[in-house]
Amino acid sequence: MDALAPRTRPLRLALLGNPNCGKTALFNALTGARQKVANYAGVTVERKTGAVALPSGARALLVDLPGTYSLRARSPDEEVTRDVVLGARADEPAPDALIAVADATNLRMALRLLLELKATGRPLVLALNMVDIAERQGLRIDRAALSRELGMPVVDTVAVRRRGLDALLEAAEQAALAAPAPAGWRPASAEALRSLHAEAARIHRLAVRPPERPDTWTGRIDAVLLHPVAGTLILLVILFLMFQAVFAWAQPLMDAIDAGFGALGGLVKATLPDGLLRSLIADGIIAGVGSVLVFLPQIVILFLFIILLEDFGYMARAAFLMDRMLGVAGLHGRAFIPLLSSFACAIPGIMSARVIDSRHDRLTTILVAPLMTCSARIPVYTLIIAAFIPDRQVWGVIGLQGLVMFGLYAAGIAFALIAATVIRRVFWRSAAQPFLMELPSYKLPSLRNVAQNVLLRAQIFLRRAGTIILAMMILIWFLSSFPGAPEGATDPAIDYSIAGRIGHAIEPVLAPIGFNWQIGVALIPGMAAREVSVGALGTVYAVAAEGDEVAAALSPTLASHWSMATALAFLAWFVFAPQCASTLAVVKRETNSWLWPGVMFAYMITLAYLAALITYRVALALGGG
C-alpha cells in the first residue's frame, strides 16, 4: 500500500546501536503498546516495528534493528541490521533516517559504530541515551563538539524516563529530509578497524571529559557475582528461586486457567446437542487450547526473571560463570540462556538461541534444548511418580518422590551436554568458537520496560497457541475420534479410532520396552503436547473423570495395570521423547529447513527407545516386573 502513494507514505525510521545501550527501552518508550513483532522472510530474526506520531503530526514507522558492535555481521541478527541499513533487503526498504542509540557512559564503543554508520551515507541522528547516569557520574560530554565531529545532530535521551523523545523524533524527521549521501561502506579490515579506533579515540578525547565519580558499583557487584565460589553459589540460588517461582507461584493461576477451560467445556457440553460438533468444540478446541494456555503463567514468570536479569546486566555474568561447564560440551556461555529457558518450554529456548553468533553452536544448542525438562513433562512425571514411587523419606529428610523428580531433571541436563558433544563430533569437527563477550554495567531495570517486554513475549506465545498448536490439536482430536465406536461397543471409543489402530499397530515395536497398546495410543496425542498424554491415558483406560481429577483417578488404575518396570521405562522415554509437534515446527522455522527437525526427531526418538529399553530390562532383572 505504501508503494501506491510514495509521497504520502509514512516516514521509515530505524533504531540501532550496540547491545546494552538501552535501544529496546527507547523503542518501547517511543512506540508504547503499538508494536508488531514478525519475522524477516527467510531468516528467523525478529522484526519489531511500531507506529510513532511525530511532533509535526505526521506518522512514522519505527523499526528496532538487532543490536550490533559493527556492521560486519557475524550472526543472522547482525546480518539483518547490516542489510536493512544498506537497503539490501527486499522486504524492508532502507530507512529514511537512522537513529543511532549510544550509551552516554560507554561512548567510545558507540563512536566506532557511528563512524561505520556514517560511511553508509544514510541520514543519521545520535540519541545520547542514559544521560542521567552520565550526569550522576559527573561525565561531561561536549554535545556541540560531538555533533560537529560526527556531522550529525545529537539529542539527549533517557529512555526509561521518557525524556528527550520529542526532540529526538523532531531531529530524525529533519534528518530524513536530507537525501542519502553515496554509500561507501565496506567490511572493515583489521587495519581499517584500527584507524576507526584511532578516529573514535580522537573524537572521544575532544568531546568527553572523564567522569568525576566513575561507576564503582559495577566493580563492587562483580567482585561478588563473578567470584568463582560466591558467584557460582549466588547463580544457583537465583536459579533455585526462579524454578520455585515458575513451579510454585504459577500453580494457582494455572489451576484457575484449567478450571476456566474445564467450565467452558462443560458449558458447551451442556448446551450443544451430543454429536460431532460438540465433541470438536469441547474435546478438540477448548480442551486442546486450554492444555496449552495453561502454560502461560509459567512462561510469563520465566520471562519476567530472564528479562529482569538481562536488564540488570546479570545474564552476561551467568554466561561467564557457566562458560566452562558448557565448554565441556563444546558450547559456550551464551548457550546458557536458551538452555535455561527450555526448562519452561523448548519453544522460547530455541528462539532465544538467536543470541549465539556461531551457526554451528546455535544449531547444537537448538538440537539439545528439548532435552531440558520442559514444564509440559511435569504432569506426566507427577502422575507416574505418584502412582509408582512410594511416598517415603530417604536418609531421613529427602522425599523419595522428589528425589526421582530431581533425577529426571538431572538426566535431562546430563544428556543434553552429552548430546551436544556428540552432535559437534558427528556434524562438524570445527574447533569451538571464540568466546568474547561484553560485561555491561549493572543498571536498575525499569519496571515499565520489563512489563512491556514480558507482555510482548506473552503475546507471541498466545499467537502461536492460537495458530499452529490449535491446528495440531484439531488433527489429533480427529485421529482419536474417527471412526467412532460401533453400536453396542463396550471398549472406549478411542479403541476404534485411527489413533487406537495406530496404537495397536505399533504395539509389537513397543513390547520390548514394556509398553502396552494403551501407551501406544497415548503417545500419539502426546505429540501435540506432552501433557496431553495424561488425558489420553485417561481416555484409554476409560477413567470417568474430568479435567484435574483425571490424574488423581488414573493413578490407582495405572498402579494396578502397569508393572514397576513399565512405569520406569515410561519415565525414561519421556526424558528424551517424543518432542511435541510445536517444538519441531519452531525448529523448522528457526533453521529454515526440514533437515534439522528431522535430525532432532530421529536422534531423540532413538535415545528414548534405547533409554526405555535399558530401563525396562534392568528393572525386570532387578525384579520390577
Next chain:
Amino acid sequence: MAQDPPGTEDGLCRLSEMGRGQRGIVAGLHPDGHEDHGVGAEEMERRLLEMGFVEGARLAVLMEGLIGRDPIAVSLDEMRVALRRREARAVLVRRDR
C-alpha cells in the same frame, strides 16, 4: 599487524598468562601461530579489535573462572569483557611493573 612474536622482549606477555589483579597495556594482537579459534586468524584479530582490544588500551584482569581459572573477566579502558584464555593468548600485553 606485523610484529615480532613475544617471548624475549622485556615486560611483554600474553593476556592468557596473566592472573587476577594484574594490569597492563595492550601491545599487539597475535592471533596466528597457535591454536585454531574456530575462525581464521584475521577474523579473530578483527573480533578482538571490535571488542576494544586495540594497541594502547589499558587492561586489568578482574576475575577468573572457577575451573582452570578460565574464562577471565578483564577491564578494558571503560568496559569489561569476558573471554577464554584460549582467545586471550592472541593479546600481547605490556605489563605494569
